[in-house]
Amino acid sequence: MDFLSQLFFVFIVREYNHNMKSEPKHIYLTIFPPGKTAITIHPYIFWSKKQKGWESASFIKHEMYHWNEQKEWKEDKIFGLSRWLAVYCAQWFWFNLIKHLPPDKHPMEASAYEAGRQK
Ligand SMILES: [Zn+2]
Numbered sequence: 176m177d178f179l180s181q182l183f184f185v186f187i188v189r190e191y192n193h194n195m196k197s198e199p200k201h202i203y204l205t206i207f208p209p210g211k212t213a214i215t216i217h218p219y220i221f222w223s224k225k226q227k228g229w230e231s232a233s234f235i236k237h238e239m240y241h242w243n244e245q246k247e248w249k250e251d252k253i254f255g256l257s258r259w260l261a262v263y264c265a266q267w268f269w270f271n272l273i274k275h276l277p278p279d280k281h282p283m284e285a286s287a288y289e290a291g292r293q294k
Contacts, residue, residue, distance in 0.1 A: 176227070190240035191290075199242050201229070213238045217245035217256055217278050237291035244283070 176184070190204075192198060205282045208214075211227035214221045215238045226250045228234035248255035263283055279288040 180230060186230050186237040188239060191236050193243045215241040215245065217242055217249060233291040236293065237287045240287040240290035
């Protein structure tokens with residue numbers, strides 16, 4: 176990543192971090208699930224080195240939405256992150272696997288896609 180891209184990336188991440196007490200830890204992986212660009216599991220955001228989603232503001236906003244939401248669940252609920260992941264997987268199973276709806280129709284993805292589209 177060149178200097179300007181790095182600056183842009185840091186700027187967008189900070190802009191969409193709701194509470195600056197902590198920042199995401201970014202991990203870049205060569206081997207990644209096919210078709211995926213990024214996976215957020217608080218406090219980490221895993222990025223596919225091939226898809227380079229960190230270069231796109233909408234991808235960064237999308238992942239920061241998940242990151243902020245997971246952080247809120249972690250702080251507000253007992254076993255918050257595990258519960259977030261359990262609800263996410265259950266909804267994925269129902270909406271995407273059983274009902275064959277596109278990824279953005281997953282209830283927790285719909286808001287993240289919306290965040291990604293915002294200016
Ligand atoms: Zn997502």
